[in-house]
Amino acid sequence: MAVNGTPKRSGWWKDAIIYQIWPKSFHSARGSPTGDIPGIIAKLDYIKSLGVNTIWVSPHYKSPMIDEGYDVADYEDVNPDFGTVADAEQLIKEVHQRGMRIIFDLVINHTSDQHKWFQESRSSKTNPKRDWYIWRPAKYDSNGNRQPPNNWASNFSQSAWTWDPTTEEYFLHLFAIEQPDINWTNAECRKALLESSMEFWLKRGVNGFRVDTVNMYSKPMDFPDAPITVPGSDIQPASSLYCNGPEMHNYLREMGDILEKYDAMTVGELPCTSDPKQVLEYVGFARNELSMVFQFDTVDLGKTPGDVFAFKPWTVSDFANITNKWQTFTNGNDGWTTSFIENHDQGRAPSRFGSDKPEHHDASSKMLALLTVLSSGTPFVYMGQELGMTNVPLSWDYKEYLDLNTINYIQRLKDQGKSDDEIVKKYMPAINLHARDNSRTPVQWTDGPNAGFTKEGVKPWMRVNDNYKQINAAQQLEDKDSILSFWKQAIALRKEHPALFTYGKFTSLLDYSGKEDHKVFAFAKDAAGDKASSATNKQAIVLLNFSDQEQDVSKIAKGKVALSSHKDTNASAPLKAYEGRVLLV
Known part of the structure; x- marks a missing residue:
């Protein structure tokens, strides 16, 4: 795997700018x-x-x-709604012909219950693949009632265990009932899994993977009860038990050996891991495990642990401190970081962190673009983010929401006796803010029928956001002042100054540790990396106004304006509502 002790990995992904496509809603x-x-x-x-x-x-x-494709029935085949293996191979070829790279999703904590391996596993206790999944006998209470093996809650608001009457045992699923967890302690299963899910596509030219739930594969196989953190509930959050288990790094090094043969990258979804030292164990280059990870502290702002739909207030200082933490944890080591604020599991950024009001929508979308693109590490852009797509209107009936997580949550409210009227008035504002459905509406390509997502007369799988006539790619392509044009300018600026924006050293310019109610997030990027000595500009200053009021930045502004979300501005002028400004020193 290595030549003369030197890894074959080139680290190309450090200069990557990655665009995420959720295929069901793209085009x-x-x-x-x-x-x-x-x-x-x-x-x-x-x-x-x-x-x-x-x-x-x-x-x-x-x-x-x-679960929208995160329940894989066959890693070596393609959902017929999306196409064929030949289509996927053609996509890889077309991407490479344009000088770009392509990564696929890797979902290997669990499979679908329709996967042939699970079908065999559940057929009998003596089947050779029985141990490829996690089965346990029932427990019984003092009255002789059957109970799950422990009190773990799944991530989808239900027990993590389901009784299977065929063999009269429970199987584990940390997500939906139809997503049984794989038993990674079984070496034969692990080998077959990595060959089917990784090597099959690497041999066809894929350049890497986004790895789903990357720290959940190693569970405590004695399955102790989780501590009681939700009083009165018979199921309890258990991520502290099933995340970052004792064999995780061994498993990831096995994956790293495969990836190294292809100079392929990985970005891992790493929930419930807030200690930078622990994260660094996953992303240190010499460890050959993951190239980088998604840390969720920023996108979890406003969410309540154990009840992600319950809103809690956050401040710009909260936002700044979290960003600072994950922009600096790789200083002085061989780790790497990421920059993102949207994906398929989050509400849209303007609605959550800026403003989707018509008078502020464009400015806040541009301001958040600067945050994403000009932070250190590898930036990720989610489809439609470059257009400023927003959350769906609060006026939508909750029956328009199609994500399993949202549906299960609303059903639990009903099971608790909540009326429809109470759900709409008390719970829907927070559900609307955070629901994954918001990022899964079809991309808005035009102001024509179905927003150009599909042909006229066809009903899209999910309703198109009502604002497609005001927010769409066709109009923005013709407008040099559009959000789309601004994204292009921001990305071009990043590429022009890699020593500042890709490899630069991040420093907060204001003190966010006190009680001052900051409205501006201000940071500097000092040139670093191999190109630092030859860089024309040794520092950049990024000023972001998270409010609808002008903000004075004269004490920290210096240099020349390289890019601003408002035209005709100067370096030290007050930031206008939701303005983002970049200065080169």
Whole structure:
């Protein structure tokens, strides 16, 4: 795997700018209710024009789509709604022909219950694949009532265990019932899993993977009860027990050995891991485990642990301190970080962190673009983010929400006796703010029928956001002052100054540790990396106004304006409402 003791990995992903596609909602070239792989191919020139150089395609595998493709029935096949293996191979070829790279999603904590391996596993206790999943006998209370093996809650608001009457045992699923967890302690299973899910696609030219739930594979196999943190509930959050288990790094090094053969990258989804020292164990270059990870502290602002739909207030200081933490944890070591504020599991950034009011929408979308693109590490852009797509209107009936997590949450409210009227008035504002459905509405390409997502007369799988006539790619492509144009400028600025924005040293310019009610997030980027000595500009200053009021920045502003979300501004002028400004020193 190494040549003369030197890893074969080039580290190309440090200069990557990655555009995420959730295929079901991206674009339909076939005129069907869902997006498809030919639709992605048709938009590759548009994607390349943004300045990104890598594409991440979320799950496109064969799946019953209980959890929108994160329930994989066959790693080596493609969901027929999206296309065929030949289509996927053509996509890889077309991406490479444009000088870009492509990564796929890797979902290997669990499979679908329709996967042939699980079908065999559940057929009998003596089946050779029985131990490829996690089965346990029931427990019984003092009255003789059957109970799950422990009190763990799944991530989808239900018990993490389901009784299977065929063999009269429970199987573990940390997510939906239809997503049984794989038993990673079984070496035969692990080998077959990595060959099917990774090598099959690496041999076809894929350049890496976004790795789903990357720290959940090593569980405590005695399955102790979780501590009681939700009084009165028979199921309890258990992430402290099943995340970052004792064998995780051994498993990831096995994966790293495979990836190294192809100079492939990984970005891991690393929830419930807030200690930078612990995260560094995953992303240190010499460890050959993960290239980088998604840390969720920023996008979890406003969410309540154990009840992600319950809103809690946050401040700009909270935002700044979290950003500072994850922009600096790789200082002086061989780790790498990421920059993102949207993905398929989050509400849209303007609605959550800026303002989606018409008078502030464009400015706040541009301001948040600067945060994403000009932070250190590898930036990730989610489809439609470059257009300033927003959350769905609060006026939508909750029946329009199609994500399993949202549906289960609303059902639990009903089971608790909450009326429809109470759900709408008391709970829907927070659900609307955080629901994953917000990022899964079809991309708004035009102001025509179905927003250009699919042909006229076809009902899209999910309702198009009502504001597609005001927010769409066709209009923004013609407008040099549009959000889309601004994203292109921000990405071009990043590429022009890699020593500042890709490799630069991050420093907060204001004291966010006290009680002062800051409205501005201000940080400097000092040139670093191999190109630092030859860099024309040794420092950049980024000023971000998170409010609808002007803010004085004269004490910290210096240099020349390189880019601003408002025209005709100067370096030390007050920041206008939701203005983002970049200064080069």
